Amino acid sequence: MRKPDPNTRIAITGAGIVCAIGRDKAEVWLSIRESRDGIRKLSRLAEETFPTDLAAEVLDELRIPVTKREAKRLSRTDLLALVAANEAIEQASENAPLPRKRAIVSTGTSTGGLLEGEEYYFERLVRGRARAHASRVLQQPTSGPSDAVAKAFGLGGGAISNATACASAGAAIGIAADYLRSRHADVAIAGGSDALCRLTYSGFNVLQAVDEAPCTPFDANRKGITLGEGAAYLVLERWEDATARGATILAELCSYGASCDAHHPTAPAEDGRGAEAAMRAAITDAQVSGVDYVNAHGTGTLLNDSAESRAIQSAVGTKVPVSSSKSYFGHTLGASGALEAVISILALQEQLAPPTLRLREAASDCTPLDYIPHTPRPLAMEHVLSNTFGFGGSNVSLLFRRVL
Amino acid sequence: MNRVAVTGIGVVAPGAVGVDAFRSLLAGGRTAITEVDRFDVEGLRGRHAALVRDFSARDFIAPMKMRRMNVLSRLSVAAAKMAFEDAPPVDPATTGVAIGTAFGPVQTSVDYMREYVEKGASLAPPQLFAESVANAPGSHIAIEWGLRAFNVTVTQRESSALAAAMYGASQIVKGAAAAAVIGGVEEVNEMIFSVLDRLGSLGNESRPFDRRRDGLVPGEGSAMLIAEAEGREAYGYLAGFGIARDTTASISNWGDDPHAVVTAMRDAMDDAGLTMRDIDAIYASANSTRRADRVEYCAIQELFGDAAPPVVATKGYFGEYAAGGALQLVAALLAIDEQALHPSCGFEEGDAEMRIDVVRERRPAPLRNVLVNSISAGGGIVCAVVSREAA
Numbered sequence: 110m111r112k113p114d115p116n117t118r119i120a121i122t123g124a125g126i127v128c129a130i131g132r133d134k135a136e137v138w139l140s141i142r143e144s145r146d147g148i149r150k151l152s153r154l155a156e157e158t159f160p161t162d163l164a165a166e167v168l169d170e171l172r173i174p175v176t177k178r179e180a181k182r183l184s185r186t187d188l189l190a191l192v193a194a195n196e197a198i199e200q201a202s203e204n205a206p207l208p209r210k211r212a213i214v215s216t217g218t219s220t221g222g223l224l225e226g227e228e229y230y231f232e233r234l235v236r237g238r239a240r241a242h243a244s245r246v247l248q249q250p251t252s253g254p255s256d257a258v259a260k261a262f263g264l265g266g267g268a269i270s271n272a273t274a275c276a277s278a279g280a281a282i283g284i285a286a287d288y289l290r291s292r293h294a295d296v297a298i299a300g301g302s303d304a305l306c307r308l309t310y311s312g313f314n315v316l317q318a319v320d321e322a323p324c325t326p327f328d329a330n331r332k333g334i335t336l337g338e339g340a341a342y343l344v345l346e347r348w349e350d351a352t353a354r355g356a357t358i359l360a361e362l363c364s365y366g367a368s369c370d371a372h373h374p375t376a377p378a379e380d381g382r383g384a385e386a387a388m389r390a391a392i393t394d395a396q397v398s399g400v401d402y403v404n405a406h407g408t409g410t411l412l413n414d415s416a417e418s419r420a421i422q423s424a425v426g427t428k429v430p431v432s433s434s435k436s437y438f439g440h441t442l443g444a445s446g447a448l449e450a451v452i453s454i455l456a457l458q459e460q461l462a463p464p465t466l467r468l469r470e471a472a473s474d475c476t477p478l479d480y481i482p483h484t485p486r487p488l489a490m491e492h493v494l495s496n497t498f499g500f501g502g503s504n505v506s507l508l509f510r511r512v513l
Numbered sequence: 514m515n516r517v518a519v520t521g522i523g524v525v526a527p528g529a530v531g532v533d534a535f536r537s538l539l540a541g542g543r544t545a546i547t548e549v550d551r552f553d554v555e556g557l558r559g560r561h562a563a564l565v566r567d568f569s570a571r572d573f574i575a576p577m578k579m580r581r582m583n584v585l586s587r588l589s590v591a592a593a594k595m596a597f598e599d600a601p602p603v604d605p606a607t608t609g610v611a612i613g614t615a616f617g618p619v620q621t622s623v624d625y626m627r628e629y630v631e632k633g634a635s636l637a638p639p640q641l642f643a644e645s646v647a648n649a650p651g652s653h654i655a656i657e658w659g660l661r662a663f664n665v666t667v668t669q670r671e672s673s674a675l676a677a678a679m680y681g682a683s684q685i686v687k688g689a690a691a692a693a694v695i696g697g698v699e700e701v702n703e704m705i706f707s708v709l710d711r712l713g714s715l716g717n718e719s720r721p722f723d724r725r726r727d728g729l730v731p732g733e734g735s736a737m738l739i740a741e742a743e744g745r746e747a748y749g750y751l752a753g754f755g756i757a758r759d760t761t762a763s764i765s766n767w768g769d770d771p772h773a774v775v776t777a778m779r780d781a782m783d784d785a786g787l788t789m790r791d792i793d794a795i796y797a798s799a800n801s802t803r804r805a806d807r808v809e810y811c812a813i814q815e816l817f818g819d820a821a822p823p824v825v826a827t828k829g830y831f832g833e834y835a836a837g838g839a840l841q842l843v844a845a846l847l848a849i850d851e852q853a854l855h856p857s858c859g860f861e862e863g864d865a866e867m868r869i870d871v872v873r874e875r876r877p878a879p880l881r882n883v884l885v886n887s888i889s890a891g892g893g894i895v896c897a898v899v900s901r902e903a904a
Contacts, residue, residue: 110517159635183764230623238707243708252889256764264758265759265773267758267895268669269669269676270667272646272647273648273651274646280665287684294756308626313642367662368661369652371660373656
């Protein structure tokens, strides 16, 4: 087997994002600058009675890059993926066409087409198995977004999907980087997508992990997450290929670290050992002495934030500014690693660290760190870590470098 | 050349619990496919599946732990337990997990939604929600054996297990882990079965490559492999992987472009540092559908011409999706271990234009390297090379 070559540099030549605070990078970054969150009263799934009623939904009409006929067969998770992938691919194609023959798609998603699966389930209850519309669950498998993106953009390099709960998109980006380094592909469209659905909205509520108010990561009064939805993709290429075709390089993906807590099906290890191991692995692999900003997983749950703050302290110390973008667009589950990767890249480009909104009083059970409350902060950043952790204690930490 | 040793195998397969029983199943040439009695198939065209029977999770998992696991987790932990007992000890701190599953916890989602409808959105059981994520089996394995390196669950339809093996092996070669549990898991349930039936995918006999084939038969189970950077007593070695995608595929069906399969097979051989002459057999993806089997034999003919090695189709034993695709990989490793090819259960006579040699009787043969194919609906393709020697 060809070893993923650690000396091969990975260039990011495109990025796309859609979430509650915007339908593309420009809209999202404007919201970040103006400290505008996307958390509102839940509008879809409105027939249900949940104990909480907030969400960070994508409410704007989606600009879908396929025909209406094709779109009808796709899940909402697939459609969100297409919107983000389209923006990323368009950006990467600005100066020169993006080679598509050996382009792979690597997607992380936690629920795939579960929303449509739920509707099919309800329809079966009413109409019976023989008369419910089975075509609605064509895209139920979590391979849906990868297959939909690959098909829409004619990508022939391969499709890889992973469903590693909330660590999915981080893993998807890591997998893609390794396969570029081992030359199994020349281009990777890597990211994640997840649409809000009943099972997750209900499930986090019964776990009592949802805050009744908009989530307040690292705050003394935090009570849990706010659920969100969205998608984001990066276009990754080997550095020399990107420069050879004259592509503009947005940032470098230096490395990633992956680990497992091996502790509990849903709760993180309280000492943050797994998270720390993932961050350390990324830093060691990138051969950097430190980082300038950490885009935290920062879900707003009691357990995550205290464990993660400890892990950050152990891995990079207490001086490095830290914030959670989930205070803007909620916890987008399997997509979160990709959304926050795009935020990290924009932060590096703009040299502006996004804040943790609504942070009034830093929690006493969290290590005292510089959590950047309320408003974005101009910050000289060379290296940024982006953390993504999931159910089952799976942790991924991505490390990005600024490119001038 | 970097190769990854497979030092332990655990199997919970249709018709076979344990690797020895699985060897016997394959040697016997008889299918494990039976009529479905787990759920109502009234009104469906498909009535058959390869189901795991005679498996008692209690033999492998403590009752307190078992209560927290869905069927997929139980199958996976049992298979991993057998694999660990079969292999020399590994260092848990540097051992990762990469598991593939095509449809994952659909049954758990259905169970959750039933409670959701009956009891209300705020009163469904949290235990079911915890098990409704596809990576729950991988998490349980990590917790049970304290495995603290990477932990990923790959979901690429029919290619899931091979794609998981590719990632797991790549992490060992990269040096990110010293060992890994790799494999797959699947459950046959009413929801997926009836949807596949409505789509017209199901047949009632699995006859890979046979001219009378008319659809796939779903299978289930789990297979887990212990993969290590070095291993003296190994079943065989993961030597190379290749990926590609058939751009002619629709979102729910196979494509018809043999070139994409050729590309993936080439990539796998190239990754292994081998050429076509080094390949002694092919363990095929063939799943008894008209389309997928044809694209595969056309690709083998296109790449190898008249020099194609013998081809074994294993899904006649245990159906499609079985163990997320991992049973096919195990079969190829056992062929190398036994230096003999398995009979292709269900195959009698191929299409008129098919020229490949599909093995029908057990055939002793010197096997240095075996190519393993997996071709997915939706277009994803992963191929692997497994080898007898460490280098």
